[in-house]
Amino acid sequence: MRKLLLTLLLAATALPALSLPFIENDYAKALARAKAKNLPIFVDAWAPW
Amino acid sequence: MKAYVFTDKSLERYAGQFVWLAIDTENSKNTAFLAKYPIRVWPSLLVIDPKKESVALKYAGGATVPQLRKLLDDGRRAVMGTGARTASDEAIARADRLANDNKPAEAAVAYREAIAAAPKSWRSLGRAAESLVFSLTMARDNSRCVEEALVLYPRVKGTYSAANVAAVGLGCATELKEDDPRRANAIAALETATRETLEDKSIPLSGDDKSGLYESLVSAREELKDEAGAHALRVQWVALLEAEAGKAKTPEQRAVYDSHRVSAYLALKQPEKLIPMLEQSERDFPKDYNPPSRLSLAYKAMGKYDEALAATERALARAYGPRKIGIYRNRSDIFALKGDKESAKKTLEEAIRYAEALPKEQRSDTVIASMKKKLETM
Numbered sequence: 001m002r003k004l005l006l007t008l009l010l011a012a013t014a015l016p017a018l019s020l021p022f023i024e025n026d027y028a029k030a031l032a033r034a035k036a037k038n039l040p041i042f043v044d045a046w047a048p049w
Numbered sequence: 050m051k052a053y054v055f056t057d058k059s060l061e062r063y064a065g066q067f068v069w070l071a072i073d074t075e076n077s078k079n080t081a082f083l084a085k086y087p088i089r090v091w092p093s094l095l096v097i098d099p100k101k102e103s104v105a106l107k108y109a110g111g112a113t114v115p116q117l118r119k120l121l122d123d124g125r126r127a128v129m130g131t132g133a134r135t136a137s138d139e140a141i142a143r144a145d146r147l148a149n150d151n152k153p154a155e156a157a158v159a160y161r162e163a164i165a166a167a168p169k170s171w172r173s174l175g176r177a178a179e180s181l182v183f184s185l186t187m188a189r190d191n192s193r194c195v196e197e198a199l200v201l202y203p204r205v206k207g208t209y210s211a212a213n214v215a216a217v218g219l220g221c222a223t224e225l226k227e228d229d230p231r232r233a234n235a236i237a238a239l240e241t242a243t244r245e246t247l248e249d250k251s252i253p254l255s256g257d258d259k260s261g262l263y264e265s266l267v268s269a270r271e272e273l274k275d276e277a278g279a280h281a282l283r284v285q286w287v288a289l290l291e292a293e294a295g296k297a298k299t300p301e302q303r304a305v306y307d308s309h310r311v312s313a314y315l316a317l318k319q320p321e322k323l324i325p326m327l328e329q330s331e332r333d334f335p336k337d338y339n340p341p342s343r344l345s346l347a348y349k350a351m352g353k354y355d356e357a358l359a360a361t362e363r364a365l366a367r368a369y370g371p372r373k374i375g376i377y378r379n380r381s382d383i384f385a386l387k388g389d390k391e392s393a394k395k396t397l398e399e400a401i402r403y404a405e406a407l408p409k410e411q412r413s414d415t416v417i418a419s420m421k422k423k424l425e426t427m
Contacts, residue, residue: 019061022069027082030070034099040128042067042121043095044050045088047074047372048339 050092050111052301053255057114063121067096075370080410086149087410089187095149096124107145108176109183113255116209123173137163141177148180153187160184164201175210182217194221195235202242207249212258215242216265223272240269256293260309263289267316280317287313294326300333304340311343320350331363338368342376345383354387371411374404378420385427394427 022044023030034041054060072079074088085102086095090109094117098105105127108120126132127142144159160181167174178201185194198218205211219239225232246252247262254262263286270279290310297303307330314322324347331340342364348357361380368376377400384393397420404417 019058020055020064020069022055022071024071025073025076025078027070027072027079030068031099031102034068034097037068039066039068039099040105040125041070041095041097041099042124043070043072043086043097044055044092045072045074045086045095046050046092047370048337 052305054114075372077408080408083410098128104146104149107149113253135168136166137171141173153184157181157184175205175208178205179210179213182214186217186221191221191224209252211246215239215246216262219243219265219269223269236269257305259289283317304330315350320347323347336367338364349383354383357383374400397424
C-alpha cells in the first residue's frame with residue numbers, strides 16, 4: 001500500500017524550467033520572505049527517487 | 050510534478066500569491082524543516098502559515114494542475130482567513146495539523162468530523178475523503194480504512210479523489226486477515242472501484258496516477274495468489290507505461306516513468322527490456338543516481354552481477370541522504386548472489402556506518418536494526 005502511494009507520487013529526476021519561483025532547500029529564507037511579504041508558504045516536499 | 054505540473058503556464062498567476070519552497074527530503078540541509086514538518090509520503094504538498102509557523106494544509110501525494118490550483122486556493126483561504134469558514138473547514142485544518150504531528154488516528158477522527166459536518170457541495174470533500182482513508186492506513190486500522198473507503202467511494206466517484214480512496218482502500222482490504230469474512234467482498238468491491246476510476250476518461254488522471262492504480266490492482270491479484278490475473282494486468286500496465294513514456298515531450302517527462310517501468314518489467318520477469326531506457330536516462334541525467342541504481346536492479350535480475358556492481362558504484366558516487374543505504378544494501382545482495390560473502394559483509398557494515406552517521410531527522414532505527422540483524426546471519 002505504501003509502495004503504491006510512493007509510486008503514485010513519484011517525482012521527476014531533474015529540474016526543467018519552472019513557471020514558479022521556487023526557493024530550493026532553504027526554509028529560513030522562505031520563512032523570512034513570507035513574513036516580510038505577508039504571504040503563505042507553499043512547500044513541495046519531494047525526494048529524488 | 051516538476052516535469053509535468055510546476056512548468057504549467059496557467060500556474061503563473063499564483064506566483065505572487067505564495068512564497069514557493071522546494072524541499073529535497075534527502076538533503077541534510079533540510080533537517081530543521083523536517084523536524085518541524087516530518088514527511089512520510091513523497092511528494093507531500095504543504096501550505097504553511099508563516100506567522101504561526103504551522104501547517105494550514107497538508108496533502109499526502111502529488112497533484113495534477115487542476116488539483117494543485119484547488120489546493121492553492123484552499124491553502125490561501127486557510128492562511129489569509131478569506132472566504133466563509135465552515136465547521137468542516139476548521140476540522141480539516143485541525144486534521145491536517147494532527148497528521149503533520151504524526152497522530153494519524155486522531156487526524157482520522159477530525160477528518161471524519163469534517164466530512165460529517167460538510168455542507169452540500171463542500172469544496173474539500175474529496176481531499177478530506179482521501180486524507181481520512183490515508184490516515185487510517187497510516188494508523189494501521191485496516192478495518193476502518195476499508196469501511197470508510199467503501200462508504201466514501203460513491204461520494205467521490207468520477208473525481209480525481211476516487212483514485213486514492215479506491216486504491217488505498219484496496220490496499221487496506223488486502224491487509225485484512227485472511228479469515229476475515231468481509232475480506233473477499235471488500236477486495237472485489239474496491240477492485241471494481243479502482244478499475245472503474247482507471248477507465249473513467251472524464252477524470253484527468255496523470256500517467257503516473259494510472260500506473261499507481263495498475264500497481265494496486267496487480268498487488269491485490271498477487272495477494273489473492275491469482276497469478277494469471279496478475280500477469281494479465283502487468284501486461285496492460287506495461288502497455289500503458291510505454292504509451293505514456295512515448296508521449297513524453299522532454300527527457301524529464303520520460304524519466305518519470307523509469308521507476309514505474311522498473312517495477313513492471315521486473316514483475317514481468319523481463320529485466321532486459323529496461324537496459325536501453327535506463328542507459329538513455331543515465332546519458333540524459335549524468336549526475337542523477339537513479340538511472341545507475343535502477344540499472345543495477347535490472348542487471349541483478351538478469352544475473353549479470355559484474356555489470357550490476359559497476360552500476361551500484363556509479364550510483365553510490367552520485368547518491369546522498371538516506372536513499373544511499375538502499376544502494377549499499379543492493380550492492381551487498383549482489384556480492385552475496387555472486388558468492389563473494391566477504392564483500393557482501395563489508396558492504397553491509399559500510400551501510401550501517403553510513404546510516405548511523407545520518408542526522409537524526411533522516412536516521413531510521415528500524416532500518417539500522419534490520420541491517421544489524423542481517424549482518425549477524427552473514
